[in-house]
Each structure stands twice: as C-alpha cells, then as structure tokens.
Amino acid sequence: MIVCIAEKPSVARDIARIIGATGSHDGYMEGNGYQVTWTFGHLCTLKEPHDYTPMWKSWSLTALPMIPPRFGIKLIDDNGIKKQFGIIERLMQAADSIVNCGDAGQEGELIQRWVMQKAGVKCPIKRLWISSMTDEAIREGFAKLKDQQDYQPLYLAGLSRAIGDWLLGMNATRLYTLKYGQNRQVLSIGRVQTPTLALIVKRQREIESFKPEPYWVLATIYRDTTFTAVIDDGEDRDKDKKKSPKGFSSKEEGEKAFVLIEGKPFMVTGVAKKNGTEQPPQLYDLTSLQVDCNRKFGYSAEQSLNLIQSLYEHKFTTYPRVDTQYLSDDIYSKCPQTLNGLYQVKFFGKAPYADIIRSIGGKPLKKSKRVFDTSKVTDHHAIIPTGVIPQGLSDAERNVYDLIARRFIGVFLPDCQFSSTTVTGEVDKIKFKATGKEIINPGWRIVKAKESDEERNGNEELTLPTFVKGESGNHYPTLTEKWTTPPPYYTEASLLRAMETAGRFVDDETLRAALKENGIGRPSSRAGIIETLFKRRYIKRERKRLVATPTGIELIDIIHEELLKSCELTGIWEKKLRDIEHKTYDAQQFVNELKQQVTEIVNDVMRDNSNRRITVMTDADLKTMKSTKK
Numbered sequence: 001m002i003v004c005i006a007e008k009p010s011v012a013r014d015i016a017r018i019i020g021a022t023g024s025h026d027g028y029m030e031g032n033g034y035q036v037t038w039t040f041g042h043l044c045t046l047k048e049p050h051d052y053t054p055m056w057k058s059w060s061l062t063a064l065p066m067i068p069p070r071f072g073i074k075l076i077d078d079n080g081i082k083k084q085f086g087i088i089e090r091l092m093q094a095a096d097s098i099v100n101c102g103d104a105g106q107e108g109e110l111i112q113r114w115v116m117q118k119a120g121v122k123c124p125i126k127r128l129w130i131s132s133m134t135d136e137a138i139r140e141g142f143a144k145l146k147d148q149q150d151y152q153p154l155y156l157a158g159l160s161r162a163i164g165d166w167l168l169g170m171n172a173t174r175l176y177t178l179k180y181g182q183n184r185q186v187l188s189i190g191r192v193q194t195p196t197l198a199l200i201v202k203r204q205r206e207i208e209s210f211k212p213e214p215y216w217v218l219a220t221i222y223r224d225t226t227f228t229a230v231i232d233d234g235e236d237r238d239k240d241k242k243k244s245p246k247g248f249s250s251k252e253e254g255e256k257a258f259v260l261i262e263g264k265p266f267m268v269t270g271v272a273k274k275n276g277t278e279q280p281p282q283l284y285d286l287t288s289l290q291v292d293c294n295r296k297f298g299y300s301a302e303q304s305l306n307l308i309q310s311l312y313e314h315k316f317t318t319y320p321r322v323d324t325q326y327l328s329d330d331i332y333s334k335c336p337q338t339l340n341g342l343y344q345v346k347f348f349g350k351a352p353y354a355d356i357i358r359s360i361g362g363k364p365l366k367k368s369k370r371v372f373d374t375s376k377v378t379d380h381h382a383i384i385p386t387g388v389i390p391q392g393l394s395d396a397e398r399n400v401y402d403l404i405a406r407r408f409i410g411v412f413l414p415d416c417q418f419s420s421t422t423v424t425g426e427v428d429k430i431k432f433k434a435t436g437k438e439i440i441n442p443g444w445r446i447v448k449a450k451e452s453d454e455e456r457n458g459n460e461e462l463t464l465p466t467f468v469k470g471e472s473g474n475h476y477p478t479l480t481e482k483w484t485t486p487p488p489y490y491t492e493a494s495l496l497r498a499m500e501t502a503g504r505f506v507d508d509e510t511l512r513a514a515l516k517e518n519g520i521g522r523p524s525s526r527a528g529i530i531e532t533l534f535k536r537r538y539i540k541r542e543r544k545r546l547v548a549t550p551t552g553i554e555l556i557d558i559i560h561e562e563l564l565k566s567c568e569l570t571g572i573w574e575k576k577l578r579d580i581e582h583k584t585y586d587a588q589q590f591v592n593e594l595k596q597q598v599t600e601i602v603n604d605v606m607r608d609n610s611n612r613r614i615t616v617m618t619d620a621d622l623k624t625m626k627s628t629k630k
Contacts, residue, residue, distance in 0.1 A: 001033065001034070001035055001095055001096055002033055002034050002035070002095065002096060002097050002098070002099060003034075003035045003036075003091045003095040003097075003099070004016075004019070004021075004035070004037070004099040004128075005036075005037050005039065005088065005092075005098065005100060005101060005102070005115065005116075006036065006037075006038045006039075006101040006102065007038065007039055007041060007103050007108060007111060008038055008041070008313070009040075011038070011133065011313065012028075012036050012037065012101075013029065014133055014138065014315075015036055015101055015128075015138055016031075016034070018138045018139060019034050019036070019138075019142060026087065027083070027087035027088070028087060035091050035095075036101075037084075037091055038084075039084070039088070039102075039111060039112070039115055040080070040081065040084065041111065042076065043076060043081050043085050043088075043111070043114070043115050043118075044073045044074065044075055044076065044114035044115055044117075044118050045073065045074065045076055046071055046072070046073055046074075046162055046166050047068075047072045047073065047074050049066050049170060051072070051074060052066075052068045052072075059174050059177070059178055060178070061175070061179065061606065064171055064174060065599050065602045066170060066171055066174075067595050067598070067599070073114050073117065073118060074118075085118070088115060088119060089118075089120075092116065092119045092123075093120070096123060097123050097125070097126065098116065098125045098126070099127070099128055100112045100125060100126070100127045100148060101128045103319070103321070104130060104131065104319065104380060105319075105321055105524070106154055106157060106161070106522070107158065107321075107522075107524065109151055109154050109158055110155060110158040110159060110162065113155050113159075125148035126145040126147065126148060127145065127146040127147065127151055128142065128145060128146075131318050131380045131381055132312070132315070132317075132318040132386050133313065133315045134315050134387075153580060153582070153583050154581055156580050156581075157577045157578070157580040157581045159587065160576075160577060161573070163591055163594075164191070164573065164590070164591070164594050165191060167591075167594050167595065168190070168564075168594065168598060169188075169189065169190050171598050171602060172189035172190075172564065172601060173186065173187065173190075175189075175605050175606075176189055176555070176558070176559070176605070179605055179606075179608070180558055180612060181614060181616070182613050182614070184616045185537075185551070185614075186536075187555055188536050189559075189564065190529075190532075191569060191570055191573065192520050192525065192570060193532050193533060194555075194556075194559070194564055194565050195520055195564075195567050195569065195570060196495070196520065196533065197538050197548070197552055197556060197565075198556050198566070199498055199567075200490055200495070200533075200539055200546055200547075200548050200552070201548045201552060201553050201556045203487060203490055204489070204547065204548050204553070206486065206487055207486040207487060210486035210487075212483040212485070212486075213483065213484045214249075214482070214483055214484075215247040215481075215484065216247050216249075216250075216253075216479055216480065216481055216482070217229070217247040217248075217479070217482055218248065218254055218257050218258060218261075218477065218479055219432075219478050220261065220266060220432060220476060220477040220478065221475060221476045221478075222266045222473065222474075222475040222476075223465060223467070223473070225423075225434050225462075225464060225465065226434065227266075227425050227432035227433060227434045228432060229247070229430055229431065229432055230424075230432065231247060231248070247482065254479050255479065258477055260427075260428050260430065261427035261430055261477055262477055264427050265427070265472045265474065265475075266426075266427050266432070266472060266474070266475035267425060267426050267427070267470070267471070267472040268423060268425050268467050268468065268469055268470065268471045268472065269424045269425055269469065270422075270423070270469055271423050271424075271468065271469050272424075274420045274422075275418070275420075275440070276417075276418055276419070276420055277416065277417055277443075278415060278443075278444075279368075279370065279444075280410040280411050280415070282370055282371070282411075283325050283326070283327065283382035283383065283384060283407055284383045284384075284403070284407055285323050285324055285325050286305070286308070286321055286322055286383065286523035286524065287323070287497070287499075287500045287519075287523050287526065288325065289304065289308060289383060289400070289403065289404070290304040290305065290492075290493075290496050290526075290527065291493040291496050292493075293400060294491065294492045294493035294544075295491075295493045296403070297396070297399050298544065299396065299400075300530075300531075301492050301496055301526060301527035301530050301531075302528065302530070303396075304400065304527070305320070305524070305527045307397055307400045308320040308400060310397060311390075311397060311404075315386055315388045316386060316388055316393075316401060317383055317384065317385055317386060317401065318380070318381065318382075318383055318384050318385075318386060319380045320383055320524075321380075321523055321524035322380045322383060322523065323522075323523045324377055324380070324381060324382055325376075326372070326373045326376035326377050326382055327371055327373075327384070328372070328373075328377045329372050329373075329374045331381060331384075332365070332367055332372050335365055335412070337387055338384065338386065338387035338408070339357050339360075339365075339387075339409070339412070340387065341385065341388060341389055342387065342408070342409065343357045344389055345405070352402070353406075353447075356409055356413075356446060356447050357409060359413075360412050360413060366411075366412050366413075366414075370411075383404055384408045385405050385408055406448065409447050410448075411444075414441070414443040414444065415443050415444065416439065416442055416443040416445045417439075417440045417441040417443060418437055418439050418440055419437070419438045420436070421435065421437070421438070421464050422434075422435050423435075423436075423464060423467045427475070427477075434462075434464060436462040436463050438463045489545040489547065490545070490546045491545065491546065492530060492544070492546065495530065495546060496526055496530075499519050499521055499526050499529075500519040500523075500526075502520045502567040502570070521570075533552070536551075536552075537549055537617040537618075537619075537621075538551055539552055547625075549617050549621075549622065550617065551614060551615050551616065551617045554614045554615055555614055558612055560601075560605055560608065561601050561604060561605075564601065576590050577590075
C-alpha cells in the first residue's frame with residue numbers, strides 16, 4: 001500500500017479523488033492501492049525546555065543559557081492531533097512506500113519530515129512537488145514524483161532555522177523577562193520580530209524628534225497653468241541664504257524674488273516633449289499582493305494571507321507563499337487556457353475580464369523576460385489564477401482574486417504609451433517650470449482595477465495646453481508658506497515592504513545581498529510576526545498607522561545586543577541557511593555558532609546591574625494610550 005500524507009484534510013481529499021482513493025475512513029481515504037491521510041499543519045514541534053530537564057521547567061536566570069545536547073521533537077499536546085497521529089503512525093508502519101504531499105516549501109518539508117520521524121518510517125519515500133491544486137497539476141505531479149532525498153538540504157535548512165529560533169527565542173525571552181519584566185509580562189524576543197519592532201520604534205523616534213521648518217514656494221499662473229520657481233542651489237550663493245529643497249528657506253528672500261517678477265512679463269523659454277512607455281507591473285509575489293490588499297482594501301497582512309490561502313485551497317489561484325514575481329518558461333504554453341478560464345468568469349452576472357481578453361485573442365501571447373524567466377523561479381512561481389472559474393467567493397476573496405486576475409491579464413497587454421511635456425519659463429532671470437503627462441495609448445492600463453481616491457490623487461498628472469517657445473504675457477505670482485513634513489508612520493503595507501527590502505538597512509554588501517533575496521522573515525511568516533507584535537502589546541493600530549507602545553519602545557532601548565534588534569542578524573542567518581540549501585555550508589556548524597552567540601548574549605545581560613524595568617501594558621492601557629500627533 002502507498003500512503004500519501006498531505007498538510008490539510010481539504011488537500012488530501014483533492015489528491016485522493018485524483019488518484020482513486022475514494023473510500024472514506026476515520027482519518028484517511030483509501031482505494032486504488034493508496035491510503036491518503038493528512039496533518040493539520042504542524043503535528044510535531046521541537047521539545048520544550050522542561051522536556052530536556054526538570055530544572056528548566058521554572059524560569060530562572062541561573063538556568064540560562066538553556067542549550068540541549070541534542071534537539072528532539074514531540075507531538076503537540078492536543079487530543080485531536082494525538083488521535084490523527086495515531087492513525088498516521090499505523091498507516092505508515094504498514095506502508096510499502098510513502099508520498100510526502102506536504103506544501104512545497106521549507107515549512108511544508110519540515111512538517112511532514114517530523115511526522116515521519118516520529119512515526120518511525122522505514123520504507124521508501126517520494127515527494128510530490130506542485131505549485132497549484134488543480135486536477136491537472138496533481139496528475140502531473142504524481143507522474144513526476146521526486147526522490148525525498150533530493151529535498152534533504154531544504155529540510156536541513158528548515159531544521160536549522162527552527163533550532164536557531166528555539167535557541168535565541170527561548171533563552172532571550174526568559175533572560176529579558178526575568179531581568180526587566182517586573183514578573184508581570186513575558187518580554188518576547190525573536191530573530192525577526194525584534195528587528196521588525198526596532199524598525200517601527202526608529203521611525204516613530206524620527207517622527208517625534210522631527211522639527212518642522214518653514215519654506216516659501218514661489219509660483220506663478222500663466223495661461224491657467226501653474227509654474228513653480230526652480231531654485232538654484234549653486235555654490236556661488238550666499239551661504240547665509242540657505243534654500244529648502246522645495247523653495248526659499250527665508251521669507252525675506254522669497255518676497256525679494258516676488259517683488260522682482262511682479263508686473264514683468266512671463267516668457268516661455270523652452271518646450272520639451274518626450275514620448276515614453278510604461279511596462280505592465282510584474283506578477284504578484286505574496287508580499288506585493290499583501291501590500292496592495294492593505295493599500296486598496298485595508299486588509300491586515302494576516303487577513304490577506306488567509307484570503308490568498310483560501311483561494312489556493314479552492315484551486316482558483318496558485319501556491320501563495322512565494323517570493324518571486326516570475327513564471328517558469330514552461331508555464332507560457334498553459335497561459336491561453338488560463339485566460340480562457342478568466343474569460344468565462346462572472347461576478348453578479350457580468351464578465352469583468354471578457355472584453356479585455358477578447359482584445360488580445362487571435363494572436364500569440366506576448367512573452368516578456370519580465371514575466372517568463374525560469375532562472376528566477378526556485379520552488380514556486382508567481383501567484384496567478386489557475387483558470388478554474390471561481391464560485392461562491394466572499395466579497396473579500398473576490399477583491400483579492402480580482403487583483404490577481406487583472407495583474408495576470410495585464411502582462412499580456414501592450415505597454416502604456418504616454419507623452420511627457422516640460423515647459424520652462426523665465427521672469428527677470430528667475431526660472432520656472434511646469435510638467436505634464438498625456439496618455440496616448442493606455443495599453444495595459446485598461447485592466448487596472450478602480451483606484452481609491454488616495455491612489456487616483458497620487459497618480460493624476462496635469463495635461464498641459466500647447467505652449468510655444470518665445471511666447472510671453474501676463475502672469476499672476478504667488479508666494480506660499482509651507483512646512484517640511486516628517487516621514488510617515490509605518491502602515492502594514494509599508495512595513496511589509498520594509499521587511500522585504502531590509503537589506504537597505506545593512507551596510508555589509510554580502511549580507512545586504514542575502515537580505516535582498518530573503519528580507520527579514522519569510523513571505524509566509526511576516527503576517528504572523530506583525531500579529532505577534534500586536535498580541536505582545538508592543539505596537540497598536542491607530543487607523544492605518546502602526547504605533548509603538550511604551551513597552552515596545554522600552555524593550556528596544558534596553559536590549560544590549562545590537563545584533564538582536566538589527567536586520568543584520570537575519571541577513572547573516574539567511575545567507576547561511578541558503579548556503580545550507582545549496583550544500584555549501586554545514587548545518588551543524590550553524591547551530592554550534594548560535595549556541596556560542598546565545599551564551600555571549602546571556603552573559604552580557606547578566607552583567608547589567610542597572611535595575612531597570614520595562615513598562616507593562618494592559619489592553620485597557622492600549623485603549624487609553626494617547627493618540628499620535630495628527
């Protein structure tokens with residue numbers, strides 16, 4: 001008998017139907033020589049400290065650092081999990097071979113490997129590796145099963161990550177809680193959550209310490225068009241008359257310029273037109289999709305991930321936990337079939353994509369290297385529709401599906417063609433400029449979903465009237481006082497982007513390259529990290545803003561080890577974990593180095609005799625916490 005094990009019951013049922021295991025039993029399906037069973041995500045976890053020795057059960061500074069001689073796994077303490085594992089163990093003990101049908105990624109590999117280890121599997125194991133749950137993908141996957149051993153480096157990288165997070169999280173959390181937590185609140189420390197919190201705190205400090213400075217903008221209206229003065233920052237200027245990047249830093253200087261031009265004719269000194277093209281946006285990876293969901297609909301990162309996962313499990317879109325925006329070249333031949341499915345989609349009796357898809361029918365689809373590039377695809381490709389016609393979607397699911405569908409259709413449409421115009425003018429040697437943009441052919445823009453007012457205001461550009469070099473006439477100058485503004489608070493959208501592009505916060509070139517590929521946290525884990533910060537009361541929401549609480553701010557301030565709160569630590573980890581996957585770095589060495597690092601962190605904090613304590617926040621405190629500056 002061949003035993004197949006999937007990550008969820010719904011996935012198992014789809015696989016069972018395709019391979020003919022139609023007989024239903026308690027905890028598994030059977031038929032056609034197969035038994036198909038399932039986990040509920042993680043059934044096993046690394047052992048807790050007290051599982052290694054009773055002295056680690058109670059929290060004590062004298063017990064730190066906790067470094068087990070050998071890490072072990074155990075079943076999660078849940079009756080439903082224990083029952084399902086008993087079924088899995090019985091099936092696997094009697095199996096001739098096993099097919100690992102876990103999600104095709106590092107975490108999916110770890111989940112099933114731990115279950116198989118706990119069940120004491122001795123028979124041969126194959127690996128199903130697919131990017132969507134369509135019937136065709138499942139059939140193709142079973143026709144091309146891989147050897148489990150091919151994914152051993154992936155498992156070792158996942159295991160190393162789990163052990164590393166245990167060593168750092170368990171020890172640093174107990175250390176800081178006991179030392180600074182007033183015995184009232186757990187101070188959670190983590191390799192990803194702590195640098196993420198540090199980003200929020202740093203931005204908040206920049207905002208709070210920001211001192212607005214006035215500047216004055218000189219503009220003039222000529223032929224119903226606003227021209228803005230171009231400020232010359234040349235070195236020959238009087239050093240005492242510093243200028244703002246946007247205008248005059250001194251009101252007196254602005255008034256002097258205003259008087260100089262008032263009543264004198266405005267002359268057009270140049271008209272430059274330049275035609276340009278704008279390529280369609282790249283396909284979605286998980287982070288870019290979560291960002292758009294937050295910006296357009298206000299969905300949290302966790303809410304977006306759940307919606308995207310639901311669409312995947314219902315076979316409407318492909319595997320969601322991806323960090324690439326490319327498709328492998330072999331997907332190209334399947335795209336007409338996917339577009340045909342989208343053509344037939346109807347919401348509320350209307351076919352939202354039919355007219356657009358009709359416009360690109362009857363000719364070969366465009367194939368761009370920005371879309372199809374096998375070298376940019378590792379485990380999975382970008383998130384796209386499967387072509388299965390969606391049914392029974394909630395409003396939120398439909399919103400997310402619409403984003404994915406329109407982004408997919410857009411990559412096959414022509415570039416948007418536009419004309420940019422820059423008109424320069426002059427009044428008594430003071431230069432002015434106006435710019436505008438005109439869409440000549442919208443191209444891919446016809447597929448864009450309706451924009452929010454905020455997006456529309458940001459994207460609108462002025463279409464200028466026709467100007468001729470040398471023309472002149474009356475104008476109406478203005479001098480307006482404005483103030484410099486601080487950087488904006490993080491939103492979930494901008495924080496996700498910051499986590500993804502965390503390499504820009506790191507000086508070391510090699511580590512920056514590692515973070516460019518991985519960021520801090522995996523795409524699938526970033527939503528959970530943000531939610532953890534909320535649950536720990538380190539941050540709170542104020543409308544879309546993410547605001548650090550006193551607890552969060554004080555925790556970042558009190559952490560001794562700079563590496564713990566910097567993106568650099570994750571950069572170091574990600575590079576080494578990727579090297580483990582590529583067989584160029586030893587997993588045991590990675591763990592040994594971490595053991596040494598954790599020991600040093602513990603010793604350093606233990607030497608602190610300052611007797612500092614961190615503010616403990618309750619849910620009531622969060623509600624009454626003073627709102628941020630408007």
